[in-house]
Structure formats: structure tokens, C-alpha cells
Amino acid sequence: MAMAMARPGGAGDGDAARPLVFALNGARVELAEVDPSLTLLTYLRTRTALRGTKRGCGEGGCGACVVFVSRYNPCTKDIEEITVNSCLTLLCSLDGCAVTTTEGLGNQQAGHHAIHKRLSGFHASQCGFCTPGMTMALYGTLRKSTVKAKHSCHDSLEANGSAGDGINDLQLTPAEAERSIAGNICRCTGYRPLLDACKSFCADVDVEDLGMHQFPDKNELPPYDSTRDPEFPQFLVRECETRGICSQHNSGNISASANGIDGKSVEVQPRFRFSDCASAKDREKVWIDPESLVDVFKALRTYQGTEVKLVVGNTAAGYYKDVKPNVYIDISKVDELLTLREEADGIEVGASVTISNFIEFLESLEVRGLKAPTSGVIGTNNETSIPIVLAAHLKLIASNHVRNWGSVGGNMMIAKLYNFESDIATILLGVDARVKVVSPCGEGTVAKNMSLEDFLERGALDNSELLQSIWIPLDKAFSSQDGPRVRFKTFRASPRPLGFALAYINAAFFARVSEPVHGVTKLDDVRLAFGAFGTEHAVRARRVEDHLNEKTLTWEVILEAVRLLRTEVVPAHGTRHAEYRVSVAVSFLFQFLAPLLKDEDYVSKFNGLLSSGKQVITMTDEYYPVGQPSAKTASVLQASGEAIYVDDIPAPADCLHAAFVCSQKALAKIQNVDVQQALQTPGVVAYVSAADIPRNGQNVGVSMGVFPKQGLFATDLVECVGHLIGLMVADTYDHAKEAAERVEVDYDIKAAGPPVLSAKEAVKRNLFFPVHFLAAGAIKPIGDIMEGFSRGEMILENVEVITESQKHFYMETQTALAIPDEDNCMVIYASTQTPDFVQRTVAEALGIPCHNIRVITRRVGGGFGGKVFRGATVAVACALAAYKLQRPVRTSLDRSTDMAFIGGRSPTTSTFSVAFTKEGRITAVKAEILIEAGYEQDFSSVLPRDFAYSFKKYNYGPVEINFKICKTNLVPKTAMRGPGHTQGSFLAEAVIEHVAARLELDPEIVRERNFHDIGSLCIYFGEGAVGSPESYSLPSLWERLKDSANWVDREREVQEFNEKSTWMKRGLAMIPIVYGNLSQSKSATVSIFADGSIVLESPGVEMGQGLHTKVCQAASFALSKLFPKGRGIDLSRFRIVQSDTISVANGGVTSNSTTSEGCCAAVQAACETLVERLTPLYQQLQAAALHGDVSWENLISKAIYMVDLKVHHRYAPKQFHYLSYAAAASEVEVNLLTGETQILATDLVFDCGKSLNPAVDIGQIEGAFVQGIGFYVTEGVETEDGRELADGTWGYKVPTVDTIPKRFHVELFNSPALQERVLSSKASGEAPLLLAGSVYSAIRKAILSARKERAKWVTSHSKLTDQEPILNDFILDPPASMDRIKKLCGFDNVESYLESMNHNVQNTKSHAASV
């Protein structure tokens, strides 16, 4: 059997003159000239009006750019449908394809698609930047399911004559639905509502079992009617038919004679030529799409000596971004490379076959029963076949979008060319695959077969060679029914269970296992392949193989094997987490061998997906429609791509693009900045630097009231890697970026002295910023510290704990568009949380008045504090360039520049001493906190205030906290969601955990013993912040949580589980928070129009937190007071418009989670004034009305010429600080072999007063909690020589759909009405992030259990090897990453176990002998 998968439109036809033809949302696009390096994403965003497809990373790692691609195969008449990452897909490779973007599914005019509506109705879109990508990812899954349904429907039609109607006739399982978005990142929602929206399409899911939504019942769900999906355009069918070439099923026996070439062929002509500079020959790029291998070689010969890239999916460009060839040879349609062939003794897969098609083929082998031995091969836990084990592993590679487009050969080649950490190379090495390399021979080609090992081992392929196919032998594996069994398993350890992250290490093991005779098992033909551990390429552990072959398996043999393995799996010098990787290699081998001796829980059973989510809310009508879970305004538009973000605003005529020139050194004097070469780059217009600041202007990048100013450009000194030196401005972003990279900066490192690269180094050199006066009150010592320490029965001294930075990773990077206007004015569209401060800073920088500067922000694609301070610099720099050039200038940072420039959460090093009684009552705490600020103090100098607030959640008695704000040569750290609070709460829990550990008490007991009473709360926070005694809800919500989380039973269950389980340990922990919110003064303008529609203006920026929605609800409530029986004015009458610094002046900053309530209060007051103004007229009309009530329209139509229908109001809170309370319980399972964590469940109770909008608040709580999981578990920031190592999606792992709690219950605590609060509400935006500390604490408990288990194995012949003398008093600094967890469980825990097993056996033997 053989099959071949055609790429779009079949194989190329070699017609060099033919234009590129494809369909875009059904419309024909024909391009005669195309830049071969142009990606679909850039094309969509810069050459079309479609802006729904977003750029989140540009490297295949976020899914914001996902689109749907269909391609027609004229031979089979089949249409293949897939999702792809448009940021990696080259436009030229879409010839003959139909591309559908989210706009193509539906829009406001034509009606939105069911996916758009359901994402909105399930509250699954917050900032909305990820939502179009989510839409398309889900659409891809629905289409796949539809096709599956059609096939089975066709079968049933044949069987019983009935067919589905296209509506909801999907055969989608919940697992498939959830996995559809596994290749997409959302930084806001925490995924739960997204998963619910996805699962709502499953036939057998009850919507009542799904999370909050807007649909009364299943029948009211917007129906998905697949018959209304965009069809593959007929013109493309005709186009492909006319070309008439389709990929042939070939025998795979390709050789010179089989392919014979006529010898007279002319050179292969490029299909497209493109140059952005006619005079520079080296800038010409060509695209060639040969139809056969022979033509590929002709092309290679023609372009010998030029930078050539063979292109299949181009997905490797997501990793190897610097590879910029001149010649692109598209080999995705070459028939000979598309083989998928099955023979009696194995299978052959062509190099250009996509990973998805390969998976499908492997799975089909079993489905078709052709290769389906259900015995003979041992796979994971159940017996299965080698193809299925391979397919399962392949599904963990990248995302489905990458696998749909990226090829097997492309993967193998990057493994070979660039030492890429390939999974495919490793697993194929494990099955002893062979490869076929083909090269030209005379007028034909010749193929050479070699082992995969030789292929990987030998140097680069010759210029004229290419990988043709891979042969996977399967014969022996399957002919073993009567002989020895075959055991084949693959492994990978990666931060995300469902893949979408490179492995720290991967492996594939094969062995023949004899049937046990008298309990004796022998191994033969052992193959052990390891990759990605810091090796050039996947390798076989030959010495271990030799050791195991033909040996009777015993614990001693395994012990010897893992010891030998440590000498073979040796990461290259400088490999990060080297010790961890080796220890996991040992674990893998152990997992492979140990089950043959003893059946145990060597692998986790959990798949990492959400199984249930529950939200408990209590709604009241008191402030109707405030308190209703209304859908977020514009969420449908966000899904359909119609919502406009700054980078979506069409470029004005003559618009230029700017790219940053940043320092590459941590500290250096700038000798010279040479821009001559850079200015030669095509399209470059200017270099902008400090020298361009106008005479009256200042070199200022951030100027924010009471906060310290920050510089814009470095002049003679750079103080961190990423310090902004200048801007390159060009016609396109790519040109600007290229030019920026060509700027030569001459640094003098010696003259500047050694950089300060840590807080401790800053302490040594006495380099500090002052603590800000705003923090003074919060950090005042409380009580008599000496007296407190003297009361303690035990003291822990100088315990040091560290928190790392965390990156904002908002999906929309920093973006601004500055447009000069007449009379020295400027309009700036900025993605900022603080248009007001951008206005002021630009005015200062340019030396012009504020009233010349209009900053407009309609929405922000996620901010999390990163668009408050540092972000302003981006808009200011952009404005300066626009001012200098008097042309519009746009800048949108790429992900790595954004991550390098914006800093992130402030790292802290805390050293504490604590005194306590034997019962666990703390009597005093003293702590020294080093805050690593970077070279600017930014928000760090205010951080102590918030740190202290959240640290003081327990009553420690006397407390003293001292802060040092350390000035370093690292990127300035800034505010990030829960700034300071997160670190303070962590320290509070660290104190509790260490006291509990010392006393060998459960930490929850110590927590409870140190809860505040109302008296201590008032001493710590002040009566004003505490408010009425009944508002202190923590004790009751803590009890409520214990109850709802079934705490007592689950504690027992966890204990029982841990007693039975050796390699999986669980932990259950519960933590409280007391969060100090800072209210804000805000203003609002309300205007009523003649038809009764209403516009609200507020300075609050909508960035996903639902501010606009809440403000509309508050306005509706306030205006409804006009009517005695008023039930609110319909929300559809309200429009809240963009923040605009000219229409609402001095708007301040959107931060602290309290902007929504401030804006609600302002709008409420403005509406109340309108009610006052309208009431006399209303009463007059009411009195005159003959029938019923006077309607709103009627009233307004009369009022417009009598009443001023526009009101502006500024609200100032009476009390600035107030407290919020919450608690969460989390249960985790830790894998002691790999250090992986699964969050099994989280129960969370949050008091946000009377929620303004429960759907929005639940969204904030879940989203913040999951961001907290990032801080506590997955997101680590490491630096090397002052450079942050994680600069994108490859190295920085924010939580994904598979890292959230599997069961996630959130309850809004039904707290009493709080008269002192805005509409009785409290904020919900940041505080819940801290509750992810419960996950961290649960991990600690699981580790403790692991350490106790390991201690049992440690006998006289072995010893505990880590430094911690006390088992339970260990330090685990967040993030609790896999390597840190594994280290604490023991990098050598497998050896310890094996030693003890072996020891037991020896003891038994000697006992038997002596008997």
C-alpha cells in the first residue's frame, strides 16, 4: 500500500510566468510579483484590510496568527483542511490554496459565526488579542469533526438512508475539543472559559455542566451549521484541475533510471523574483517550485554558491530566525518526497510529508488492521503497536498548527544542520530507522541508504544532496507472536504535558523481552536512544545496551545500567540544567526496565486537561443591571477580528516604521554609534537618537507625577542590555529592524567598570535607590521587636528565600502610532495603561504643551502593569521620530525586544528571622528584603508598600521589615499584576512553612494560629482600610472553603495515596490572602443623544478586565433611578468610547485593579446629575401622559432642547486603602521521576463584595490565578552576563491549557453589602494571582512526602546526597520548575531506590543461604 499527500494545488507545474493564485476568504487573489520571504501574516496585516489575524510572537509559539488553509487535490478530488501559523507560512507556498481568516467566518454585517458568538457568550475573551487565533484553532477542529461526521454519515446514509443536516452534527469529543486550543496561548482568561466554549460544540456535553455562559439552555446555543462554512472556491478547483498535476502514488523506488531525465531540459526558472533594491544584486530573492527531484537538483546547480533554502513548511524559521536565504526552493510538492508507503517489513515516509500526515498514516496502519498486532509489542501501559507509540509521541511535537505544515524531513534536517533538539530524530533512532539521501547522477538521481545514526553522525549534506525519505523497519517487531515480546517506549520531559515546548530530554527504547521463565526475564536487541539533553544530535547509549543485552534482568543489573548511563548521557559543557537532564535520562531508563520486575505507578495517569470547572455566584438585583453577568462589550468583535488594536489602525499615507537600537552590553561607555552602513539599508529614512530631542525638550522616556523620571535614550553610557540607544526609521518594519541590527555601537567596557549583575553585588557596592515616600506608612515597624523575639520559644534565624522576575507576556506587544498634526500637535495611538502620562511625557520630551498632544487608546491587548511605566517610552520614542520627520511613525515591538526592554516583576531576596511558640504561634518577625530594581528605579522604590501590605496577612505580633532597593545593571523592573504583593505574600507563606516544618506541624494549622483578629488587623492596616468589622470576611470564607473543598476527607485521601504510591506524590494545601487595594480618583463624561443613545467617556483603559462593561452597567443602574419602577436602561443603548486625553483630561493610570470601580463611581455620579436634571421634565410628561409610562426615547426627544444632556464628573474616594480577602486550596501530583507537576484541583473562594459583574470578576480571578501558576511553577527568568535568556515563546513558558488545574472551582463569597465601597463591590483583578501560592505550597507537601519516601531507601550502603539536613525544612524558590522539584526529590532517587531494592534482594538471598 502506498499513499502520497499532495501539498497545495498539487505539484508545481514549472510555469515560471504564472502568477500566485489563492483565495482569501473566498475572494480570488492573484499576485504577479511576490517577495519569497513574505509570510502570510505580514501579507494579511500590511497588504490587506484584514487585521483579525494577530502577531503575538512571530515564531509559531502563541497561536495568535492561526488561519485555516484548504487545498484541493485534483487527483483524488479531496479537499484537505488544516490550521497553520500564518507567521511562519510563506505566501508563495499557498499557491492554489484557500485561506480563511476569522473575518471570513462571519462579521457584523453578514452575521457572526457560532464560534464568535459562543466565545463571547462563554466569557472566553478578555483583552481579545488571542481570540481570533482561538477562533480559527477551534474552527479547524470543528471542520475536522464535520468531515469525520460526513464520512460516517455517508456510511449511515448507505446503511439506512438518513443523513445529518449540517447543524450540530459533530462527532467531537470533549478531549478533542479541549486539545484544539493546545497550540494557543491566552494570557488573560486562564483558559477555563475557552475550554467550555470549545466543549459546547460536543454533542454529548450538557451545557449545564459547562461554566458560566449567556445561553439559557442547549437549544439557545448559536448553532454551528457546517453547511454554511466557507466552501472551497470553484475557481480554485478549476485552477488546480487546469494545471492538472497531482501527486502520484509512487512506489518509492526512486532511482536514476526510474526518474530518468531527458538531458535536454533547460535550467529551472524561478517562479518569482523580487528585490527591494534594484542596484544591489545580493538583495534579489527568488522562489522556485520544481516539480521533480531532477528539477530540484537543476535549481541547486543553477544557484550553487548562493544562500539557498529548501522549503517545505518553513516552520523552522520560527526558531532559526536569522537564516535569510536568497533562493527558496519549494520542495513541498515534489512527488518523490511525498511518499507514504507500507511494505511487509516496514514503512517509508517521504521527507516532505507533514508531521500531521505522518501521524495519520501511522494511526491508519492500526485502523486498517494491516499492522495491528495487539500482542507482541509492549507500549506504555497497555500493549499497543510501534506505529501507535510513535504517533502518540509525534502528537507532542510543537502544536497541531505547526505539525500540519512542518515536515518530517524539515525536522530531521534542522536536527542535523543546527543540532536542533528534535524529537523525531530520537524516536526514529529508537526504531533503528534508515534514511535515503538522494543526489544527482548524470541526467538522473541516485539514492543512497544509510542508517539514521550515520546520517546524524556524518557532516552536513553535500550541497547537491537532499534527504528523500526515512525507512522504519517494523518487520521483526511484528513477527514475534511466538518469539520474544517486544517492548518499545518513548519519553519526553517538557514543561507542558501536551507538548508545545521543547523537551529537556527525550528518549526512545526498544528491546526484545523473553517470556519470564521461573521469574527470570532476559533482554535482547536493546536500543536506547536519547536526544535533546545537550547533545549535538540524538545518540545511542551503546555501553548500556551492551550491558543489558542477553542479561537476566535484576535490580542490580538495572542499577549498573543507570550508573553506566551517567557516563554516556553527558550534556555538552554549558548545557542548562545538565544535572537534571541526566537524572531524567536515568528515570526514563528505569521506567522502561523496572516494570519488567515490579508493577508500580511509574507514570502519571493524568492528561493535563480540564475535566471540570464550577463557578458559584450569588446575584442580587439591588443595583440592576450592576451585578449581572453581562457579556463583555465588544467580545464578539474581538473574536471576529473586527476589534481594532493600535497596530490594526490602517497606516496613514507616508507612514514609517521604527525599530529599536538597544545596548548589547550591561554597562559600557558609548564610544561611537556608527549608522552609516545601517542607513544604506533599503527603505531606511533616518536614525533618531537623543541628538534629535528638540531644543526645549528633555531626554525623558517616562515622566509620571510622583514617580521618578526615566531617561529616553542612552547618550554616553549604557546601563543594561536592552538600554535604548536610538531608533531606526524605515518604510517597513522589516527594513527598520534590519537597519537597527546593522548599527555598530563601539562600547568601552573597561571605562565603565564591571557591571552590577545581582542585588547582592549592589549591596556590596552600596548601590541603592531610596525607598519612595509613598511606601513610608506601610513599612513602619509594628510593636516591640525585641520583646516579640524574647517571647518566642523557638527561633529560626536568617532564612533566605528568593523570588525571580516574571515577564508580562501580554499578547499584544508594546505598540504606538504617532501622527503629526498642524500647529506642532501630535495624535498618538498607544497601547498603554496610562494615556495621560504618555501625553505628559511626550510633551516634556518635545518641549511643547500637553494640549498639543492627544493620546488615544481604544483597547489594549493585555497590560498587567507592563504598559504603565516602561511602556510609555515606546510611545515617546515613536512620537519623537514622527516629530523629527513630520511623518507618521509606527512602532510595534517584536516579542524578544519587548521582553528585553520592558523588564518584568521585581526579583527579591528576603532574609527573615522568626520567633514562635511550640504551638506555632508566631511572636515576632524581622526581615531584610533586597529588591533588584535594574538601573532605573521605575516602580521598585514604591514596591515596599505593596510588599508589606500582603506580607502582613498574618498576625506575627511585632514585625519589622527593611527594604533595600538595589540598583543594578539589569533591565529596570516594573509593575506587574500584584506588584510587591506577590513577593510579600510569598514571603509570608515562607515564614509559615518554615515554622511548620521546624515544628513538624501541618502549615495550615500554623496559618490558622496566626490569623488576624479585627484588633490586630486594625493595628497592622489602620481602621480606615479595615472598614466595618463585619467586612473582615477571611475567617468565615476560610471555613467556607474548607467545607466546599471537602478539606478533611481530601487530606486523608492524599495521605492514603502517598502511602501507596512510590513515584507519584500528592500534596494538598490551602492559603489565605489579605490584599490592600488602592482606590483611585477617576472622572467620566456622559452624553445623551437625541435618539436616546448614550456615550460614556472615561479615562480607564479597557485591557480585558471588563472595565467598559462594568461602567455601562453602572451608568444603566444610575440612569434607571429616573424611573420609579426602573429596571435599568438597556445596555445596548450605551457606547463607551476610547480613552482620549483631550476629551477626558488628567485621567491618571489604569492599574491597581480599582480603575473599574473608580470609573463606575464617576459615571454613576454623572448619571445621577442627569437624573436630577431630567426628573422635572419626566414628572411633567408623566403627569400629562394619558397612557402608561413615558418612555426613555420620548423623554430624551423632549429634553434635548431644554436640558443639558452632557455631564462630566470627577469622583474622589473618601478612603483610599481597603482590604480584600480570599483563600484557595490546591491539590497537586508530582512525578518524582521527572519533576513534573499536575494541578489536580483548585478550590477558591474570593470576596469581591457585591460583584459588579460576576462573569467579569470570575474571569479576572481565574485569569490571575493562572498567571500566578506561571509565577509559582512555570515561568523562570534566568540571566547570563546581564542578558535575559528567555526572549520569546521558546524559552519562556507561560501556562497553557494543559497546565491549569484539572478541576477548577471558584466561588464569589456572598459578603454583606458594604456601604463604604463603590456599589458594595471590591476589586478582583490582581489579588487572586497570589492564591496560586496554594499550588506552590501543595508542591512542597508532595516533595516532603517524596523526601520521606527516599529516606526509607537510604540505608547504610547509601546516603542522602543533598545538603538539606532536615527533610521537611527545605528551600524551594519559585518557580517550582521541574528541575528544582526533581533536585529536592533527589537527582539520584532512582539509584537510591535501586540500591535499596538490590540490598533487599541480597539480604533475602543471604538470609535464605544462612537458613
Ligand SMILES: Cc1cc2nc3c(=O)[nH]c(=O)nc-3n(C[C@H](O)[C@H](O)[C@H](O)COP(=O)(O)OP(=O)(O)OC[C@H]3O[C@@H](n4cnc5c(N)ncnc54)[C@H](O)[C@@H]3O)c2cc1C
Ligand atoms: C513552535 C514550534 C515548536 C516546535 N516544537 C518541536 C518539538 O517539541 N520537537 C521537535 O522535534 N520539533 C519541534 N519543532 C520543529 C518542527 O518540527 C520543525 O520546525 C518542522 O518539522 C520543520 O519542518 P518544515 O517543513 O517546516 O521545515 P523547513 O522550515 O521548511 O525547513 C527546515 C530546514 O530543513 C531543510 N530541508 C527541508 N527538507 C529537506 C530535505 N528533504 N533535504 C534537505 N534539507 C531539507 C531546509 O532547507 C531548512 O534548512 C517545533 C517548531 C515550532 C515552530
Ligand code: FES
Ligand atoms: S504570531 Fe504566529 S504563533 Fe505567535
Ligand code: FES
Ligand atoms: S483574552 Fe486571551 S490573551 Fe487576552
